[in-house]
Amino acid sequence: MKSNKKLTLNDLAKLAGVSTSTVSRALSDNPLIKKETRVRIQVLAEQHNFSINTAASRLRTQKTKVVAVILNLIDHTEQSIGDPFLLKIVADLNQALNSKGYDLLLSNSFMATDNWANYFINSQRADGLIVVGQGKSDEKVQEVAATAVPMVVWGDPLRESSYPIVGSNNRLGGELATEHLLQGGCKNILFLGDPEHMEMTGRYLGYQDALEKNAVIFDPTFTVAIDITSRAAYEKVSELILSRGLFFDGIVACSDMVALGAMRALKERYVGIPSDVGVVGFDDILMAELSYPSLTTIKQNTQSASQIMVDKLIAQFDGQEVNSSVVDIELVTRQSTKHKV
Amino acid sequence: MKSNKKLTLNDLAKLAGVSTSTVSRALSDNPLIKKETRVRIQVLAEQHNFSINTAASRLRTQKTKVVAVILNLIDHTEQSIGDPFLLKIVADLNQALNSKGYDLLLSNSFMATDNWANYFINSQRADGLIVVGQGKSDEKVQEVAATAVPMVVWGDPLRESSYPIVGSNNRLGGELATEHLLQGGCKNILFLGDPEHMEMTGRYLGYQDALEKNAVIFDPTFTVAIDITSRAAYEKVSELILSRGLFFDGIVACSDMVALGAMRALKERYVGIPSDVGVVGFDDILMAELSYPSLTTIKQNTQSASQIMVDKLIAQFDGQEVNSSVVDIELVTRQSTKHKV
DNA sequence: TGGTATTTTGCAATCGTTTGCATTTTCGTA
């Protein structure tokens, strides 16, 4: 366990009385080296708690064993960065990457302003990119897609694109959410969110699908476009009630944070949930279960999504072509909606 | 903008008709090179969107310009990883690091099981460590502190330690929270949290301080030790009310998530907040403002804390010794507590 | 114009691993 200066392969070689190359091979468990020598060297390395110099290794092998995760944030609103859902994905990606022997370099679209491919890949900072969120415009992402850089994007997988996307079936999710409210007897359902935002568009279409299937007339004034933050939702819903009264009896929110913001506005005005207004969210963050009433929502399986993203990225490292794929979603019914009778 | 293969300094040198060393110096804006040549090369590099090979650079300079951020999680509970507060810190650290030209390598104590100093520093993966959270035992952290590895820890700065700690004045925070409840007329105040957990111990002491200063007798049965998760808080408070009735009229929670869990339990049993029971949290996460009633809490300034941590780390890179420092906290009064008359 | 002082550029070694190929050792068998 004693170690003062940094040990190199060479030092270790001298200690073991063999050549550097033998040590290198032994440590990577190369069968070219006699089993006996191999373990002897491995033990020695362990004792001196040696660890390979990744800088040198990367230079030689041209591989970093690092993946850059870029949070593709839309604007400078605090909520975006603090959104529990995004951060949950980061945690899951970290897990998935580590289990495959990769480290996670974290970044976001404000910091990495330059050409991403350049900054992360050409510079040998990482072997590939995972971009979280398509935002309103995927300009930067397209830019990367044009190069041959390994990349996977979290977004709307149903959308046509030049890069592989992993994400939930947003349209189905939007439909399920709306359908559930309709089943509970809601007649006038608000869509609360930003239809322009790529991942939200599908949810909005699903909302329309459900209305249509249930022969409910789609009223565009029930589409409430707001920033995807709890604050915006809170403010908008407050204002709506104040100016137009309680003209709705259901809300399909494009995210849980938005739903929670809306619910706070309702509660403040003593609107009953779900008696007067039913609310459905999207994501299933921790707070959905913890709020009171607890929030019915569409659960996105970030854990398996993360696995898939990592697998697809690694497949690209091996030169394979990959395409988009859809992750299952699930309606989680809780207290914020009336259930079918 | 055209670039097919990876460009090296050498390639660029040929294009510019100068030597590699000149290009290297020009790109780092070294005044040794004539201003004219410098810009000429910089422009050329820009055009070919060249970017330095960090692997080679790191090998040569023995610096990585990367900092590893380790989430020091206590156990495998989901909440720990998903805790909005921890993730907020990561976001803030990312910001602070980037603004100083450092990249952030994310890890957590489950993944990095080996000797941290070894894995991150000896291997040249990073130049220093920022550990978020001291947990119940700081064994791993001590291990690193014993080596001369640059490190800063988010934790309780008032605690004696062999490494620099940045954190809030937890004791004062605990006192302010309790004091506020007492001022509001609470007589029987629960402490909800884990007094063994390093950062929470101070808050617990502060709770005791306030009681003493106000001549309220400290009753150990009012100390409710639980895991620091919203779920544990919810379950414990539910159980308490069920078994012993509403024998308390105030709760000092050791974190906002714990407070929110407790509040849910209260609401489910139609206990008025703050009329019957006042609740104070700790952290000031987004949800504190968003819950209904909104949560009175002790705000931790993660943004300035992150700045400080990064500064202290960089100071260590320059060979300076640094010590712990305390970040200001602030009582944010909201609806979950009665205010002084 | 010559010579020195100053600015600007280039040479070449170095950082620590990896790996194709050459070399040595070991082993089995005639």
Place this chain on the structure above:
DNA sequence: TACGAAAATGCAAACGATTGCAAAATACCA
């Protein structure tokens, strides 16, 4: 005992950027 095959090890050339020192180019001054 010898000889070729197989197994185990070692040699040395990369990977690409940085930097102390030497060399070349330019400036300055008498």
